[in-house]
Amino acid sequence: MKKGLIFKKLLAIILSIVAIRYISCERTKPPEPDYREKWVGEYECEAVDGSNVYQTLVSITAESDSMLKIFDKYNAKINIDGEFRFDFPYAPDGGGSGYFIDDSLNMSVYHRQGQGGPSWSTHYKGKKLKNK
Numbered sequence: 001m002k003k004g005l006i007f008k009k010l011l012a013i014i015l016s017i018v019a020i021r022y023i024s025c026e027r028t029k030p031p032e033p034d035y036r037e038k039w040v041g042e043y044e045c046e047a048v049d050g051s052n053v054y055q056t057l058v059s060i061t062a063e064s065d066s067m068l069k070i071f072d073k074y075n076a077k078i079n080i081d082g083e084f085r086f087d088f089p090y091a092p093d094g095g096g097s098g099y100f101i102d103d104s105l106n107m108s109v110y111h112r113q114g115q116g117g118p119s120w121s122t123h124y125k126g127k128k129l130k131n132k
Helices: 002-024 035-039
Strands: 041-049 052-062 067-070 074-078 083-087 095-101 104-112 119-128
Touching: 035 052, 052 104, 052 119, 067 083
Parallel strands: none
Antiparallel strands: 041 052, 041 119, 052 067, 067 074, 074 083, 083 095, 095 104, 104 119
8 A cells, every 4th residue: 555655656747847947948940041041152253334244253151140141331221032122321313223033143333423423333143162
């Protein structure tokens, strides 16, 4: 009879510990992947600036929420489809826009020299460099 009572008490203690542990465990959702990460990196691009054509590297880094930094100086707002837009912080008439498709970058940067001054654009098209 005492063995049965000891067994019941032991079983009750074990079940209580399991129940308390189950109830007290926080269920946290795993962090959602950052959709910008697939576009972060270096892109080897052909740049066309008027009649000048040259090869250049374009660096893309993640900034605050839904923002990318382009050329380490332009903050671009990007959506989940890979389209982005930015304005120059020092010239209200300049800026740029573009988009990513898979591992490719297409971007135009618009320049203007002062109010009413000449304007021009530079177009970039290139592929993401593979991580080594």
